[in-house]
Amino acid sequence: MTGIPGYDFGSVRSAHSPVSAEELRQLEQTLGWTADDEQLLRKHAALFEAQAEKMVDSWRAVIGSQSHLAQWFLAPDGKPDDEYKAAVKRRFVRWVIDVATRPHDQAWLDYQEEIGLRHTPEKKNKADARHTPPLVPLRYVLAFVPLVTPLHHFFESAIRDRAQLDAIERAWTRAVHLHVTLWARPFVRDGLW
Numbered sequence: 001m002t003g004i005p006g007y008d009f010g011s012v013r014s015a016h017s018p019v020s021a022e023e024l025r026q027l028e029q030t031l032g033w034t035a036d037d038e039q040l041l042r043k044h045a046a047l048f049e050a051q052a053e054k055m056v057d058s059w060r061a062v063i064g065s066q067s068h069l070a071q072w073f074l075a076p077d078g079k080p081d082d083e084y085k086a087a088v089k090r091r092f093v094r095w096v097i098d099v100a101t102r103p104h105d106q107a108w109l110d111y112q113e114e115i116g117l118r119h120t121p122e123k124k125n126k127a128d129a130r131h132t133p134p135l136v137p138l139r140y141v142l143a144f145v146p147l148v149t150p151l152h153h154f155f156e157s158a159i160r161d162r163a164q165l166d167a168i169e170r171a172w173t174r175a176v177h178l179h180v181t182l183w184a185r186p187f188v189r190d191g192l193w
Protein backbone atom coordinates (compact mmCIF):
# COMPACT_ATOMS: atom_id res chain seq x y z
CA MET A 1 0.00 0.00 0.00
CA THR A 2 1.33 3.41 -0.93
CA GLY A 3 -1.47 5.59 0.43
CA ILE A 4 -1.36 7.67 -2.77
CA PRO A 5 -4.90 8.81 -3.69
CA GLY A 6 -6.01 7.47 -7.07
CA TYR A 7 -3.04 5.11 -7.38
CA ASP A 8 -4.91 1.94 -8.26
CA PHE A 9 -2.06 -0.44 -9.07
CA GLY A 10 -3.16 -4.00 -8.29
CA SER A 11 -6.63 -2.84 -7.26
CA VAL A 12 -10.04 -3.88 -8.61
CA ARG A 13 -10.40 -0.28 -9.82
CA SER A 14 -7.58 -0.80 -12.32
CA ALA A 15 -8.55 -1.58 -15.90
CA HIS A 16 -7.76 -5.05 -17.17
CA SER A 17 -5.35 -5.28 -20.07
CA PRO A 18 -6.47 -7.38 -23.04
CA VAL A 19 -2.80 -7.79 -24.05
CA SER A 20 -1.78 -11.42 -23.68
CA ALA A 21 1.37 -12.59 -21.93
CA GLU A 22 2.69 -13.79 -25.28
CA GLU A 23 2.02 -10.42 -26.96
CA LEU A 24 3.84 -8.73 -24.08
CA ARG A 25 6.88 -11.02 -24.44
CA GLN A 26 6.97 -10.38 -28.19
CA LEU A 27 6.82 -6.64 -27.58
CA GLU A 28 9.62 -6.85 -25.02
CA GLN A 29 11.68 -8.86 -27.48
CA THR A 30 11.05 -6.30 -30.22
CA LEU A 31 12.22 -3.48 -27.95
CA GLY A 32 15.23 -5.45 -26.81
CA TRP A 33 14.05 -5.45 -23.18
CA THR A 34 15.91 -8.17 -21.29
CA ALA A 35 16.23 -9.68 -17.81
CA ASP A 36 19.53 -7.77 -17.56
CA ASP A 37 17.68 -4.48 -18.05
CA GLU A 38 15.19 -5.46 -15.38
CA GLN A 39 17.96 -6.37 -12.93
CA LEU A 40 19.94 -3.24 -13.67
CA LEU A 41 17.01 -0.92 -12.97
CA ARG A 42 16.11 -2.84 -9.82
CA LYS A 43 19.70 -2.71 -8.60
CA HIS A 44 19.49 1.08 -8.72
CA ALA A 45 15.98 1.31 -7.30
CA ALA A 46 17.15 3.45 -4.38
CA LEU A 47 18.60 5.98 -6.79
CA PHE A 48 15.39 6.12 -8.81
CA GLU A 49 13.51 6.60 -5.58
CA ALA A 50 15.83 9.42 -4.51
CA GLN A 51 15.67 11.19 -7.87
CA ALA A 52 12.06 10.51 -8.90
CA GLU A 53 10.61 13.78 -7.68
CA LYS A 54 13.36 15.86 -9.31
CA MET A 55 12.84 13.97 -12.57
CA VAL A 56 9.10 14.55 -12.51
CA ASP A 57 9.55 18.23 -11.60
CA SER A 58 11.86 18.74 -14.57
CA TRP A 59 9.38 17.09 -16.99
CA ARG A 60 6.53 19.04 -15.46
CA ALA A 61 8.46 22.26 -16.04
CA VAL A 62 8.56 21.43 -19.76
CA ILE A 63 4.80 20.86 -19.80
CA GLY A 64 4.24 24.08 -17.86
CA SER A 65 6.35 26.08 -20.30
CA GLN A 66 4.31 25.09 -23.36
CA SER A 67 0.72 26.32 -23.32
CA HIS A 68 -0.47 23.62 -25.73
CA LEU A 69 0.71 21.03 -23.15
CA ALA A 70 -0.23 22.90 -19.99
CA GLN A 71 -3.83 23.22 -21.20
CA TRP A 72 -4.60 19.65 -20.11
CA PHE A 73 -4.12 20.68 -16.49
CA LEU A 74 -6.47 23.68 -16.63
CA ALA A 75 -9.72 23.92 -14.66
CA PRO A 76 -12.88 25.08 -16.49
CA ASP A 77 -12.10 28.68 -15.38
CA GLY A 78 -8.88 28.53 -17.42
CA LYS A 79 -6.60 28.54 -14.36
CA PRO A 80 -4.20 25.69 -13.54
CA ASP A 81 -5.94 23.09 -11.40
CA ASP A 82 -3.27 22.92 -8.70
CA GLU A 83 -4.99 20.17 -6.72
CA TYR A 84 -5.13 18.01 -9.83
CA LYS A 85 -1.49 18.74 -10.64
CA ALA A 86 -0.43 17.81 -7.11
CA ALA A 87 -2.47 14.58 -7.09
CA VAL A 88 -1.19 13.48 -10.49
CA LYS A 89 2.38 14.34 -9.55
CA ARG A 90 2.38 11.91 -6.63
CA ARG A 91 1.33 9.09 -8.94
CA PHE A 92 3.83 10.16 -11.58
CA VAL A 93 6.65 10.02 -9.00
CA ARG A 94 5.44 6.59 -7.92
CA TRP A 95 5.48 5.49 -11.58
CA VAL A 96 9.21 6.23 -11.84
CA ILE A 97 9.85 3.91 -8.90
CA ASP A 98 7.47 1.32 -10.35
CA VAL A 99 9.31 1.32 -13.69
CA ALA A 100 12.51 0.49 -11.85
CA THR A 101 11.06 -2.11 -9.50
CA ARG A 102 7.84 -3.77 -10.66
CA PRO A 103 7.97 -7.16 -12.39
CA HIS A 104 6.05 -7.26 -15.66
CA ASP A 105 3.24 -9.40 -14.26
CA GLN A 106 -0.51 -9.19 -14.83
CA ALA A 107 -1.09 -6.43 -12.24
CA TRP A 108 1.62 -4.34 -13.90
CA LEU A 109 0.22 -5.02 -17.37
CA ASP A 110 -3.27 -4.10 -16.19
CA TYR A 111 -2.08 -0.82 -14.73
CA GLN A 112 -0.46 0.15 -18.05
CA GLU A 113 -3.91 -0.15 -19.63
CA GLU A 114 -5.22 2.03 -16.79
CA ILE A 115 -2.54 4.72 -17.27
CA GLY A 116 -3.24 4.77 -21.01
CA LEU A 117 -6.95 5.21 -20.31
CA ARG A 118 -6.22 8.00 -17.82
CA HIS A 119 -4.93 10.07 -20.75
CA THR A 120 -8.20 9.47 -22.67
CA PRO A 121 -11.83 10.62 -22.18
CA GLU A 122 -12.76 7.27 -20.64
CA LYS A 123 -10.72 7.87 -17.48
CA LYS A 124 -8.97 11.26 -17.53
CA ASN A 125 -10.07 13.32 -14.49
CA LYS A 126 -11.90 10.34 -12.96
CA ALA A 127 -9.38 9.35 -10.29
CA ASP A 128 -9.38 12.86 -8.85
CA ALA A 129 -12.95 13.91 -9.78
CA ARG A 130 -11.67 16.94 -11.73
CA HIS A 131 -12.98 18.88 -14.74
CA THR A 132 -9.91 19.53 -16.85
CA PRO A 133 -10.02 18.77 -20.62
CA PRO A 134 -10.85 15.10 -21.24
CA LEU A 135 -7.95 14.05 -23.46
CA VAL A 136 -4.19 14.22 -23.76
CA PRO A 137 -3.85 13.38 -27.46
CA LEU A 138 -1.72 10.33 -28.14
CA ARG A 139 0.66 12.32 -30.35
CA TYR A 140 1.81 14.35 -27.34
CA VAL A 141 2.28 11.31 -25.13
CA LEU A 142 4.48 9.83 -27.86
CA ALA A 143 6.27 13.10 -28.57
CA PHE A 144 7.12 13.46 -24.90
CA VAL A 145 9.16 10.26 -24.75
CA PRO A 146 12.53 11.90 -25.61
CA LEU A 147 12.01 14.30 -22.70
CA VAL A 148 11.65 11.47 -20.22
CA THR A 149 14.46 9.18 -21.31
CA PRO A 150 17.67 11.12 -20.44
CA LEU A 151 18.95 10.09 -17.00
CA HIS A 152 22.55 11.30 -16.92
CA HIS A 153 21.74 14.63 -15.39
CA PHE A 154 19.98 12.99 -12.43
CA PHE A 155 22.30 10.04 -11.87
CA GLU A 156 25.79 11.27 -12.72
CA SER A 157 26.71 12.46 -9.25
CA ALA A 158 25.91 9.01 -7.80
CA ILE A 159 27.23 6.88 -10.67
CA ARG A 160 30.65 7.94 -11.85
CA ASP A 161 31.23 5.08 -14.25
CA ARG A 162 30.17 6.33 -17.68
CA ALA A 163 29.55 2.87 -19.16
CA GLN A 164 27.37 1.92 -16.21
CA LEU A 165 25.43 5.17 -16.52
CA ASP A 166 24.89 4.57 -20.23
CA ALA A 167 23.65 1.04 -19.55
CA ILE A 168 21.14 2.27 -16.97
CA GLU A 169 19.91 4.94 -19.35
CA ARG A 170 19.49 2.40 -22.15
CA ALA A 171 17.49 0.08 -19.86
CA TRP A 172 15.33 2.99 -18.65
CA THR A 173 14.75 4.14 -22.24
CA ARG A 174 13.59 0.68 -23.29
CA ALA A 175 11.33 0.51 -20.23
CA VAL A 176 9.75 3.90 -21.00
CA HIS A 177 9.20 2.86 -24.60
CA LEU A 178 7.51 -0.33 -23.48
CA HIS A 179 5.23 1.54 -21.08
CA VAL A 180 4.18 4.17 -23.59
CA THR A 181 3.60 1.53 -26.26
CA LEU A 182 1.21 -0.28 -23.90
CA TRP A 183 -0.51 3.02 -23.01
CA ALA A 184 -1.15 3.63 -26.72
CA ARG A 185 -3.42 0.59 -26.93
CA PRO A 186 -6.67 2.12 -25.56
CA PHE A 187 -6.21 5.19 -27.77
CA VAL A 188 -6.24 3.11 -30.92
CA ARG A 189 -9.69 2.04 -32.03
CA ASP A 190 -10.89 -0.81 -34.15
CA GLY A 191 -8.13 -3.21 -33.25
CA LEU A 192 -5.46 -1.36 -35.23
CA TRP A 193 -3.05 -1.26 -32.28
Ligand code: HEM
Pocket: 006, 007, 008, 063, 069, 070, 072, 073, 088, 091, 092, 095, 115, 118, 119, 123, 124, 125, 126, 127, 128, 136, 140, 141, 142, 144, 145, 148, 180
Ligand atom coordinates in the same frame (compact mmCIF):
# COMPACT_ATOMS: atom_id res chain seq x y z
C1 HEM B 1 6.38 9.93 -22.00
C2 HEM B 1 5.29 10.61 -21.77
C3 HEM B 1 4.45 10.54 -20.53
C4 HEM B 1 4.61 9.81 -19.41
C5 HEM B 1 5.75 8.88 -19.03
C6 HEM B 1 3.46 10.07 -18.57
C7 HEM B 1 3.22 9.48 -17.34
C8 HEM B 1 2.07 9.65 -16.60
C9 HEM B 1 1.78 8.95 -15.38
C10 HEM B 1 2.68 7.93 -14.73
C11 HEM B 1 0.58 9.37 -14.94
C12 HEM B 1 -0.16 8.96 -13.64
C13 HEM B 1 -0.75 7.59 -13.75
C14 HEM B 1 -1.60 7.24 -12.54
O1 HEM B 1 -2.66 7.84 -12.35
O2 HEM B 1 -1.18 6.34 -11.76
C15 HEM B 1 0.10 10.34 -15.88
C16 HEM B 1 -1.08 11.03 -15.80
C17 HEM B 1 -1.34 12.17 -16.52
N1 HEM B 1 -0.58 12.66 -17.57
FE1 HEM B 1 0.93 11.75 -18.45
N2 HEM B 1 2.65 10.98 -19.19
C18 HEM B 1 3.23 11.31 -20.38
C19 HEM B 1 2.78 12.26 -21.26
C20 HEM B 1 1.89 13.24 -20.92
C21 HEM B 1 1.70 14.49 -21.62
C22 HEM B 1 2.46 14.94 -22.87
C23 HEM B 1 0.73 15.15 -20.96
C24 HEM B 1 0.12 16.49 -21.24
C25 HEM B 1 0.78 17.57 -21.27
C26 HEM B 1 0.30 14.32 -19.84
C27 HEM B 1 -0.67 14.66 -18.96
C28 HEM B 1 -1.14 13.83 -17.97
C29 HEM B 1 -2.32 14.11 -17.19
C30 HEM B 1 -3.25 15.32 -17.32
C31 HEM B 1 -2.46 13.04 -16.30
C32 HEM B 1 -3.57 12.83 -15.28
C33 HEM B 1 -4.63 11.92 -15.87
C34 HEM B 1 -5.79 11.71 -14.90
O3 HEM B 1 -6.72 12.54 -14.93
O4 HEM B 1 -5.78 10.73 -14.13
N3 HEM B 1 1.03 13.17 -19.86
N4 HEM B 1 1.03 10.49 -16.88
